[in-house]
Structures are given as structure tokens and as C-alpha cells.
Amino acid sequence: MSSKSNPTAQELVQNEYRAGFVTDIESDTIPPGLSESVVRQISNIKAEPEWLTEWRVDAYNRWCSMHEPRWAHVKFPPIDYQAISYFSAPKGDKPKSLDEVDPELLRTYEKLGIPLHEQKVLAGVEEDPSIAPVAVDAVFDSVSITTTFRETLKEHGVVFCSFSEAVQSHPDLVRKYLGSVVPKSDNFYAALNSAVFSDGTFVYVPEGVRCPMELLTYFRINAQNTGQFERTLIIADKGSYVSYLEGCTAPMRDENQLHAAVVELVALDDAHIKYSTVQNWYPGDENGAGGIYNFVTKRGTCRGRRSHISWTQVETGSAITWKYPSVILRGDESKGEFYSVALTNNRQQADTGTKMTHIGKNTTSTIVSKGISAGQSSNAYRGLVRMNPGARESRNHTQCDSLLIGSKCAAHTFPYIESRRKDAIVEHEATTTKVSDDQLFLCQQRGISPEKAVSMIVNGFCREVFRELPMEFAVEASKLLEVSLEGAVG
Amino acid sequence: MSLLEVSNLFVSVDNRDILKGVDLEVNAGEVHAIMGPNGSGKSTLANALAGRQGYSIESGCIRLDSVDVTSLEPEERSHRGLFMAFQYPVEIPGVTNIEFLKTAVESHRAAHGCNEISAVEFMRNLRSLTARLELNPDFLKRGVNESFSGGEKKRNEILQMLCLHPRIALLDETDSGLDIDALQVVARGINEFRSPANAIVLVTHYQRLLNYIAPDYVHVMMDGRVIKSGDASLALALEERGYGWLEES
Numbered sequence: 258m259s260s261k262s263n264p265t266a267q268e269l270v271q272n273e274y275r276a277g278f279v280t281d282i283e284s285d286t287i288p289p290g291l292s293e294s295v296v297r298q299i300s301n302i303k304a305e306p307e308w309l310t311e312w313r314v315d316a317y318n319r320w321c322s323m324h325e326p327r328w329a330h331v332k333f334p335p336i337d338y339q340a341i342s343y344f345s346a347p348k349g350d351k352p353k354s355l356d357e358v359d360p361e362l363l364r365t366y367e368k369l370g371i372p373l374h375e376q377k378v379l380a381g382v383e384e385d386p387s388i389a390p391v392a393v394d395a396v397f398d399s400v401s402i403t404t405t406f407r408e409t410l411k412e413h414g415v416v417f418c419s420f421s422e423a424v425q426s427h428p429d430l431v432r433k434y435l436g437s438v439v440p441k442s443d444n445f446y447a448a449l450n451s452a453v454f455s456d457g458t459f460v461y462v463p464e465g466v467r468c469p470m471e472l473l474t475y476f477r478i479n480a481q482n483t484g485q486f487e488r489t490l491i492i493a494d495k496g497s498y499v500s501y502l503e504g505c506t507a508p509m510r511d512e513n514q515l516h517a518a519v520v521e522l523v524a525l526d527d528a529h530i531k532y533s534t535v536q537n538w539y540p541g542d543e544n545g546a547g548g549i550y551n552f553v554t555k556r557g558t559c560r561g562r563r564s565h566i567s568w569t570q571v572e573t574g575s576a577i578t579w580k581y582p583s584v585i586l587r588g589d590e591s592k593g594e595f596y597s598v599a600l601t602n603n604r605q606q607a608d609t610g611t612k613m614t615h616i617g618k619n620t621t622s623t624i625v626s627k628g629i630s631a632g633q634s635s636n637a638y639r640g641l642v643r644m645n646p647g648a649r650e651s652r653n654h655t656q657c658d659s660l661l662i663g664s665k666c667a668a669h670t671f672p673y674i675e676s677r678r679k680d681a682i683v684e685h686e687a688t689t690t691k692v693s694d695d696q697l698f699l700c701q702q703r704g705i706s707p708e709k710a711v712s713m714i715v716n717g718f719c720r721e722v723f724r725e726l727p728m729e730f731a732v733e734a735s736k737l738l739e740v741s742l743e744g745a746v747g
Numbered sequence: 748m749s750l751l752e753v754s755n756l757f758v759s760v761d762n763r764d765i766l767k768g769v770d771l772e773v774n775a776g777e778v779h780a781i782m783g784p785n786g787s788g789k790s791t792l793a794n795a796l797a798g799r800q801g802y803s804i805e806s807g808c809i810r811l812d813s814v815d816v817t818s819l820e821p822e823e824r825s826h827r828g829l830f831m832a833f834q835y836p837v838e839i840p841g842v843t844n845i846e847f848l849k850t851a852v853e854s855h856r857a858a859h860g861c862n863e864i865s866a867v868e869f870m871r872n873l874r875s876l877t878a879r880l881e882l883n884p885d886f887l888k889r890g891v892n893e894s895f896s897g898g899e900k901k902r903n904e905i906l907q908m909l910c911l912h913p914r915i916a917l918l919d920e921t922d923s924g925l926d927i928d929a930l931q932v933v934a935r936g937i938n939e940f941r942s943p944a945n946a947i948v949l950v951t952h953y954q955r956l957l958n959y960i961a962p963d964y965v966h967v968m969m970d971g972r973v974i975k976s977g978d979a980s981l982a983l984a985l986e987e988r989g990y991g992w993l994e995e996s
Contacts, residue, residue, distance in 0.1 A: 694800060695837040699891075701821035702797050702831050703851035703907060704858065713850055717841030717890065 276506035316451030423459030438521035457487035493528035526561030538574035545604030548576025555582035559591030583612035586620035601634030615648035630666035652682035756807035767971035783968035826858035828914030832904035839891040898929035905936040922956035934959030
């Protein structure tokens with residue numbers, strides 16, 4: 258007796274989360290627990306000015322009276338915020354140059370393929386003189402380890418540094434814009450972040466400057482029982498352009514870890530910010546043990562005329578993803594874009610999407626969301642398109658596609674449209690498809706293994722989003738999908 | 748030497764017995780036609796030979812080049828030179844034809860320990876094949892079978908066959924849904940493929956494909972068995988008299 262069958266999921270699952278190792282390094286960690294004094298302690302460690310300390314304390318006080326949002330389509334046991342440590346940094350002073358960085362840390366980034374030496378490009382991409390190098394800010398747990406190409410960027414007037422440094426070196430800009438896009442009490446996690454944020458990246462691109470290279474921040478959570486709360490602020494002055502990338506990984510641990518970041522983007526007249534994320538936090542094992550809770554608030558304001566903000570995200574990691582990179586289209590003729598691939602496998606849960614708030618006249622927004630669900634995962638798109646009364650002749654186009662692999666996963670779409678204008682054009686297209694046995698058999702009959710076939714089909718499904726990514730990231734994203742899908746066929 | 752040897756094959760689908768002891772031997776250089784009324788098991792035979800899920804082989808044996816492949820995965824049979832052209836080719840949106848063909852060709856090369864083919868060589872070969880099948884070059888950049896006409900889908904199957912140069916090609920009702928012009932193009936593709944080194948099994952309802960591709964043998968299936976085999980004249984007799992006279996005899 259023989260009956261043909263594909264290999265079962267179990268047979269195919271291997272521990273393929275390649276970034277799952279732990280760096281053995283001594284850290285200074287504030288013991289678990291959250292109180293006003295912890296907030297002040299963090300501020301004190303960073304030698305922050307008083308206004309910022311009070312800003313944090315105010316956020317903390319607001320947070321104390323707030324509640325976790327419960328509307329997302331995700332399930333998880335209550336988080337004990339007193340069991341988390343809110344600050345962890347490798348021991349010792351911040352290294353002044355790469356030579357002073359702990360070799361163990363250097364090896365970590367080498368393993369992850371992130372270049373901390375200035376002559377190198379991202380690993381996995383052959384050295385090609387036509388590819389511009391990438392400037393990197395490496396954030397390890399709560400602090401930034403190093404930032405590369407600072408001198409080159411300085412020549413162009415571009416500021417690219419850790420957030421902590423910016424507080425010291427550009428206090429006026431930080432004070433002016435911090436919290437201007439995501440207010441302290443915007444939501445529960447944003448308030449928590451505002452109270453305890455540790456490090457992150459600050460970018461300022463001056464008027465008329467086109468940033469000469471891609472900027473990358475690589476976030477790594479290493480310490481146990483520690484949350485990561487980074488804060489990113491990007492300001493693109495009039496007529497400037499910047500392409501910013503962010504990548505993230507964490508070791509495999511049995512318990513869940515919280516990551517609650519806030520990202521604020523400000524684009525002035527004619528400025529263009531392109532923000533790309535490849536999120537690969539540890540997703541937990543196939544039974545749903547461990548993994549990162551990725552509860553992130555990302556928002557950009559098109560503050561000037563013809564400002565342009567574009568979010569591209571590839572979300573493959575995290576046990577739970579809760580994020581809605583949004584654009585407030587305040588300036589007339591400004592433009593917001595959101596391109597997203599969200600893949601969930603095993604027991605992962607994602608509730609992700611965007612908000613496009615049209616305030617200015619003739620504003621346009623585009624949303625392309627590709628959700629892929631495999632295993633027993635749940636994947637939800639949640640989007641809000643709002644046309645305010647002043648948003649004369651504005652338009653939005655939304656395309657929202659779901660792909661199902663197997664029969665135990667779920668895809669949900671929650672699109673909200675609020676239009677206060679008769680002349681607004683809002684379009685929403687949605688499809689749901691399944692990787693069918695017939696498609697798999699066609700591929701197999703042509704000699705292609707089921708794993709390869711699924712990854713090829715999924716890549717085809719994501720093409721529209723991948724082509725928005727910078728080349729290095731597109732390669733990385735495509736490989737990541739392949740790894741994340743392992744075990745999806747069966 | 749026999750390329751394909753099927754002995755006493757019993758196959759069930761959804762616990763229903765469909766094939767009830769099929770024997771078939773196909774040698775290099777031969778073209779076989781398998782005919783028979785609807786529900787006689789022709790397509791089941793093709794699918795079972797290709798190893799499709801859900802076609803349970805209850806007993807019997809399939810050999811390719813004398814190797815028993817009865818329990819091999821579909822892709823392994825493909826690597827061993829078995830090709831099946833589908834009656835209803837499925838769409839794979841977003842995956843371009845080029846990418847699909849390149850992935851298939853590379854999978855075959857990898858299975859045989861060959862290096863990757865150069866992109867230039869691959870494209871040159873592909874362009875000449877598309878021209879021979881009278882396909883627009885843009886066709887390669889479209890999603891696999893995505894909004895293809897019936898004729899384009901079938902020509903695409905032949906294109907895949909010519910790219911992979913199998914040893915044995917099973918063509919499952921490749922003539923169905925084709926107008927006369929498309930039928931001629933497809934038949935020409937098949938005839939160009941035909942060589943002393945490989946073999947073709949045509950599953951068809953009608954004589955008309957056989958007007959263009961002359962078979963060496965014709966087999967008639969009924970109720971899960973091959974009830975009669977003969978040469979090309981058998982197909983002509985069927986065209987004239989239907990299947991009824993065979994049932995009676």
C-alpha cells in the first residue's frame with residue numbers, strides 16, 4: 258500500500274530561527290519593576306536634562322491610569338509589568354570607537370550579518386561598487402553600541418546618531434519634535450515607551466539634502482526578562498530625502514519578551530521619508546512558547562506641502578505583532594504610502610495595518626497589504642482611512658490580499674473608512690486566496706519541492722511590496738520568508 | 748528498452764477503486780495513445796503515474812527505466828524524466844513564467860548534480876522555444892497561466908515540456924479546448940519533441956489529435972482496465988464505431 262503524501266509539518270520543522278543565539282556578555286541591568294523612581298533612574302543614567310526627566314515622569318503618571326488596548330484580534334495572558342526589567346546595557350562606558358567595543362558584541366553583529374566596519378555592506382550582498390554602503394546604528398538591548406559613517410554623513414549635514422546622544426547634542430530639535438507625532442498618552446504602549454524609552458535612533462536631514470546613503474538601525478534584544486523600548490525620531494527638513502531601514506532579532510527564549518517602540522517621522526515641505534522595516538523578532542516555537550510581543554506605535558506626519566512618507570514593512574517574526582504605521586496627511590498635496598507583508602506561521606498572531614488621516618487638500622494615500630497565514634496562526638489587517646472635512650479632492654486606494662497555507666490558519670480584514678467629504682475617492686479591493694494542492698502538484702510535477710514551491714508562490718504574492726524595498730533588504734526579506742515558512746506545508 | 752512499465756496497477760481515489768489492474772509498457776521512441784469513454788480511468792492513470800496526492804496505489808508497480816518509482820514523490824519522478832501535461836493547467840498568480848521555468852530547470856539540474864545554468868543561456872533557449880510555439884515574448888513575464896487563454900495554457904504546458912526535456916511525457920487531454928490553429932501548433936511542438944530517446948503517452952478522447960501525431964500503439968481503457976490494444980487503425984475504428992462494439996465483444 259502506498260499513498261502519496263507531502264511531508265508532514267513536523268518532519269519539516271527545524272529550528273531555523275538563525276538569529277536565535279544568546280551573546281554572553283555582562284550587563285548592567287536595573288532590577289525588574291516599574292515605578293517613578295525607576296523612570297527617574299533611567300533618565301539619570303542617561304544624564305538627561307530636567308525637562309526630559311519630567312516629560313518621562315508625566316508619561317509614567319498617565320500610563321498608570323491607562324489600560325491595555327483590547328480591541329486587537331490577538332490573545333495573550335496578562336503581562337506583569339512589574340516582572341520586566343526596563344533597562345539593560347553591556348557593562349562599561351559607551352565605547353568611543355570600534356576598537357573599544359567588546360569583541361563578543363562585534364562577533365554578535367558579524368553573525369547577524371550587520372556591518373559595523375565602514376567599508377562593508379550588508380552581508381549576503383556581494384561587494385559591488387555600485388551599491389552604496391549603508392550607515393548602521395547598532396542598538397543592543399537598551400543602548401546604542403556604535404553608529405557608522407558619521408563623518409561622511411556629517412559632511413552632508415545629516416545627523417545620524419543614537420537617541421541618547423541627540424538629547425545631548427541636539428536638544429532643541431529633540432525637544433521640539435519629541436512627542437509631536439505620537440503624544441505621550443496616545444495609547445497604553447506609547448505611554449509606557451515615553452516613560453522608560455532607553456535608546457533608539459535620531460535622524461535629521463537638513464533642507465535640500467538628499468541623504469547620500471541608506472541609514473539602518475539594527476535592534477537586538479539579548480538580555481533575559483528585559484523589555485526593549487526604543488524611540489526613533491526622524492526629521493526630514495524641506496526638500497530633503499532619506500531612506501531609513503530597520504531590522505530586528507532576538508535570542509530564542511521560552512518566556513515572552515515585550516518590545517514597545519515608538520517611531521515618529523516628520524516630513525516638512527517637499528520632503529520624502531522612506532521607512533523600511535524587516536521585522537524578525539523571535540516568533541516563539543511551534544507550540545507558541547516564547548517569542549516577542551511586538552507592540553509598536555509608528556506614525557509620520559506630512560507636515561508640509563507635497564510631503565511624502567512611505568512605510569514598507571515585512572513582518573515575519575514576533576509571537577504577537579500589534580502595529581499600525583500611519584501617516585497624517587496634514588500638508589496639501591502630501592502623499593502617504595503603506596506597503597506591508599505580514600507572515601504568520603505556527604501560533605503567531607498579527608494584527609497590523611495602517612491609518613491614513615487626510616487633513617490637507619489633494620492628499621493621496623496608497624495601501625498595499627499582503628497577509629500570509631500558515632500553521633495555526635492568525636493574521637489580521639486593520640486599516641483606517643479618514644477623510645477630514647478639509648481634505649478636498651483627496652483619494653485613497655487600498656488593496657488588501659490574504660493568502661492562506663493549510664487549513665488551520667485564519668485571515669481577517671478590518672477596514673474602516675470614515676469620509677467627511679463627498680468629493681473624496683476611497684477605493685478598497687480585497688482578495689483571499691489559498692495555496693492550493695493543485696498549485697503544489699503542478700510545481701512538484703515540474704521537479705520543484707513543496708517547500709520551494711510555497712516560498713516561490715508566497716514571493717510572487719508579495720512582489721508588489723518587495724519591489725518597494727531597497728535591494729539589500731529585498732534579498733533579505735525574500736530569504737526570511739523562506740525560513741519563516743519552513744514547516745508550513747503538510 | 749522499456750522507459751515506462753506499469754504492471755497490474757490498482758488505484759483508488761476517495762476509497763473508490765478506479766484502476767483495476769492496468770498493464771502498460773512504453774519503449775523509447777514510441778508514441779502511445781490511451782483512449783476510452785469518460786470515467787474509464789485514463790486521467791487517473793496519468794495522475795497516478797505522476798504521483799499525485801489522493802491517488803492511492805493499492806497494489807501494482809510503476810517502473811521508470813527499470814527503477815521502481817511507485818513510492819517516490821512527484822518531484823523525484825519528475826527528476827527521473829517523467830512529465831505530465833495537465834488537462835486544466837492551474838494558475839499561480841504573481842509567479843512569472845520565467846521564474847517558474849527557471850526554478851523548475853534548476854531543480855532538475857540540482858537533482859542531477861549540475862551547476863546552475865547561466866541566465867543568458869537559459870533566456871536564449873527560452874526565447875527560441877517561445878518563438879517556435881508562436882508565443883508572444885511578453886508571455887514569459889506574465890504570471891504562470893494567469894489570465895491565459897485556453898490555447899495559451901496548453902502551449903505553456905508544451906513549453907514546459909520542451910524546457911525540461913523529459914524521457915517520458917504524459918499528455919492528459921492536451922487537445923481539449925483547442926481550436927484548430929492552436930491544435931496544429933501544439934501538435935508541432937509535440938512532434939518536435941518526439942525522438943528515438945524519449946516516449947510519449949497521449950491521453951485523448953478524440954482521433955483528431957492523432958491526425959497530427961501518429962501513434963505507434965493505441966490502447967482502449969474501460970472500467971479501469973486496458974481492454975484492447977492495437978495500432979493506429981484502432982483509433983480510426985473507434986472514431987467510426989464508438990466504444991460500444993468493444994464493450995459487446
